[in-house]
Amino acid sequence: xxxxxxxxxxxxxxxxxxxxxxxxxxxxxxxxxxxxxxxxxxxxxxxxxxxxxxxxxxxxxxxxxxxxxxxxxxxxxxxxxxxxxxxxxxxxxxxxxxxxxxxxxxxxxxxxxxxxxxxxxxxxxxxxxxxxxxxxxxxxxxxxxxxxxxxxxxxxxxxxxxxxx
Amino acid sequence: xxxxxxxxxxxxxxxxxxxxxxxxxxxxxxxxxxxxxxxxxxxxxxxxxxxxxxxxxxxxxxxxxxxxxxxxxxxxxxxxxxxxxxxxxxxxxxxxxxxxxxxxxxxxxxxxxxxxxxxxxxxxxxxxxxxxxxxxxxxxxxxxxxxxxxxxxxxxxxxxxxxxxxxxxxxxxxxxxxxxxxxxxxxxxxxxxxxxxxxxxxxxxxxxxxxxxxxxxxxxxxxxxxxxxxxxxxxxxxxxxxxxxxxxxxxxxxxxxxxxxxxxxxxxxxxxxxxxxxxxxxxxxxxxxxxxxxxxxxxxxxxxxxxxxxxxxxxxxxxxxxxxxxxxxxxxxxxxxxxxxxxxxxxxxxxxxxxxxxxxxxxxxxxxxxxxxxxxxxxxxxxxxxxxxxxxxxxxxxxxxxxxxxxxxxxxxxxxxxxxxxxxxxxxxxxxxxxxxxxxxxxxxx
Ligand SMILES: Cc1cc2nc3c(=O)[nH]c(=O)nc-3n(C[C@H](O)[C@H](O)[C@H](O)COP(=O)(O)O)c2cc1C
Ligand code: SF4
Ligand code: FES
Numbered sequence: 001x002x003x004x005x006x007x008x009x010x011x012x013x014x015x016x017x018x019x020x021x022x023x024x025x026x027x028x029x030x031x032x033x034x035x036x037x038x039x040x041x042x043x044x045x046x047x048x049x050x051x052x053x054x055x056x057x058x059x060x061x062x063x064x065x066x067x068x069x070x071x072x073x074x075x076x077x078x079x080x081x082x083x084x085x086x087x088x089x090x091x092x093x094x095x096x097x098x099x100x101x102x103x104x105x106x107x108x109x110x111x112x113x114x115x116x117x118x119x120x121x122x123x124x125x126x127x128x129x130x131x132x133x134x135x136x137x138x139x140x141x142x143x144x145x146x147x148x149x150x151x152x153x154x155x156x157x158x159x160x161x162x163x164x165x
Numbered sequence: 166x167x168x169x170x171x172x173x174x175x176x177x178x179x180x181x182x183x184x185x186x187x188x189x190x191x192x193x194x195x196x197x198x199x200x201x202x203x204x205x206x207x208x209x210x211x212x213x214x215x216x217x218x219x220x221x222x223x224x225x226x227x228x229x230x231x232x233x234x235x236x237x238x239x240x241x242x243x244x245x246x247x248x249x250x251x252x253x254x255x256x257x258x259x260x261x262x263x264x265x266x267x268x269x270x271x272x273x274x275x276x277x278x279x280x281x282x283x284x285x286x287x288x289x290x291x292x293x294x295x296x297x298x299x300x301x302x303x304x305x306x307x308x309x310x311x312x313x314x315x316x317x318x319x320x321x322x323x324x325x326x327x328x329x330x331x332x333x334x335x336x337x338x339x340x341x342x343x344x345x346x347x348x349x350x351x352x353x354x355x356x357x358x359x360x361x362x363x364x365x366x367x368x369x370x371x372x373x374x375x376x377x378x379x380x381x382x383x384x385x386x387x388x389x390x391x392x393x394x395x396x397x398x399x400x401x402x403x404x405x406x407x408x409x410x411x412x413x414x415x416x417x418x419x420x421x422x423x424x425x426x427x428x429x430x431x432x433x434x435x436x437x438x439x440x441x442x443x444x445x446x447x448x449x450x451x452x453x454x455x456x457x458x459x460x461x462x463x464x465x466x467x468x469x470x471x472x473x474x475x476x477x478x479x480x481x482x483x484x485x486x487x488x489x490x491x492x493x494x495x496x497x498x499x500x501x502x503x504x505x506x507x508x509x510x511x512x513x514x515x516x517x518x519x520x521x522x523x524x525x526x527x528x529x530x531x532x533x534x535x536x537x538x539x540x541x542x543x544x545x546x547x548x549x550x551x552x553x554x555x556x557x558x559x560x561x562x563x564x565x566x567x568x569x570x571x572x573x574x575x576x577x578x579x580x581x582x583x584x585x586x587x588x589x590x591x592x593x594x595x596x597x598x599x600x601x602x603x604x605x606x607x608x609x610x611x
Contacts, residue, residue: 024326026240026283029366031348035331039290066348073350074331076290088291092252093453093510094409094496130334130514131252131453132291135494136408136415145294 007045008055014040018059030060034070038077046086047078075129083118083125085163087111088142092131095138099152103139106153110160123164167421168395170383170403171376175263181298183305186266194382195311198274199319202385207278211381213389215401220246220337220374221452221492223476227389232361233279234369242370243281244346245272245378247288248330248337252453252514253494256405257375259417261288262295265302269325271378273311274385276323279371283324286375287342290329299327334518338566339372341520352520353566376405397423400475404490410497413437426450426472426479427464430497443499447583450479451491453511454571456578457504458488484578501603505590508579509537515572526569529560533576540587543594550587554580 010018018037025032037056041048053067060067071077078086089104108114111124118125134140137149148159179185186192198207212227233241245268249257261268268286276284288296303325306312314322328346330336336345340354343365364370380402384392393401400422409415412430414437420429430445431438439445448463449455466472467486472479479490498507516530533556539545557573564570580587586604590597597604 024324026366029347032328032346034348035290035329035345038331039293039329060348062348070331070348070350074290074333076332091510092514093507094253094494096510097410097496097498097502097507098415129291129332130517131250131254133249133255133258133289135253135255135496136417137255138409142291145297147294 008051014044031062038071047082084123085143086125088127088129090132090140091128094135098138100139103151107156169419171379172419180264183309191266192270192311194385195270195273198277198385199317199321204278204280210384210389214384214392216380218374219376226377233371234362240368241279241281242365242368243276243279243284244372245286245375246372247286247375250289250334250337251492251494253409253496254407254452254492256407256417262298265299267379268375269302269306271381272325274381275378282322285326285328287328287346290331296327296329335520352522397475404493406493406495408436408495411440411499412497420474422475424474426474429474439499446500447498449496451489452494455489455491456484456574459582462486504579504583504586506541508576509541511575512537523564525560525563529556530572532556540590543598545591547591
């Protein structure tokens, strides 16, 4: 059995980073660290579970519900397990003007999933997101911190091939 | 080539590093402001420059700064708005990733002017890689003595904190942003009190857009009068335009305010015209929230004058025949784009992004999305068009924050200028919903 505490806690370097983050805000305003810590946790686990949220609440000295209500408000936080690569596809107007809908159809077909589903091999989760501030370089999607831009069907295939290796 | 204030050195290799930025005159504004000017003198120059907020509303920056309350013993804050989530807008993303030190230099002189000792740059969470670039730049500036305690031996202290958002358009609205920065849901606050009196941590706060702040080093170096001499009328200075859509050269352009729209679209110096074999149908000139205009009204005002890229000229004619400069998100559509479908897409966006606090916005955006979805999929009827106009009107002006208006305007304007296309959808649903179907409006310039 894995020790669950270990799985939830930040790794050593992330714990140090968390403490740096918390120290950035004025005395008594440590709750400001909530979004940065949720990002840090998601970077470590791929998603944020209720247990992870409780751990963050504890670290900031706030109620767990204060973390839940925030994590559910912001669309970037995955509240359920996700595939190895989360593809966040921009579905907003300017990208659609330059062919975003067609490329999206191709991507869905290629992966064999629709929005908010994970491929059966657990490799890819597809999410639809709104404008990523990359409209002039669209159609586009994001995987973790990386932007994939000027997409067309061929490029999509190349990216998926590459990541499937 | 027009004058460049923000992007003059953008092509220099290594401009993202402190060393190269400094070599091209970077951080001289910090030296000048902190060593030779009193904070109020910096405010005065910004006032004289006439620079208007570049986040969308266009409120004069110097005036906003002069409203900041200064009670004794209470900290004041400067918060930079890098949430950039307005569809069609990607200039702040471009500026921050390419020349991060420009924003940091601007944050230092602006914080000094306002008497802030801890300032925040709030960046949308999707741009985590940009956050890392900014953090690296901050560390470099700190190592060189431009941030931290006793900057350049002047006794002025400043810390900069970069804060990630979490994926919520509404956090671009300044009071929602402050809530988010306090670790809460991004629900806009009722005003008053305004942030200038009670903002971050209940302290007096100024919120300014990335591009607004990035203008301040140039203003400090060259003076407010020199800035005011650039541009046209009350549209002083330059503006970053994010251009997307069916043009030959999409991208971010720094223009001197006052360039004719026609030149901006068709000249090779800018967008290079519409992609080959196609022609201009419509433009959304200032980000998804502003009214859409058909080709003839974006190129010329209703009076037949050339439309210019300026606050005044773009809004000439009010909402009947004009639009707004907004955030400068310039979305160009050719004749293959369905205005009806695009309006549905935008409605879905606003419904998705409504924080849900006020019922006209929460319910109204949902209604508009639903009705538009029905029309787009061939199940609409004639009455739906007037229903949409009615719902949009009921949202406008009846909400806590301007997201409600931002949701209503694209719908109202699309029906005002492209009613025939909506009618085509409801009268010929089979034809309209065919893949690749294109409606040829009567009034486009070929
Ligand atoms: C729904 C909504 C979204 C907004 N998004 C942004 C944004 O992404 N970036 C921004 O600078 N301003 C945005 N604004 C405007 C801000 O509320 C605020 O006016 C601006 O940051 C002030 O800076 P400025 O005066 O320098 O423009 C938004 C406003 C609304 C109502
Ligand atoms: S107008 Fe919409 S987004 Fe703004 S406060 Fe009301 S419900 Fe929230
Ligand atoms: S619409 Fe896709 S990045 Fe803006």
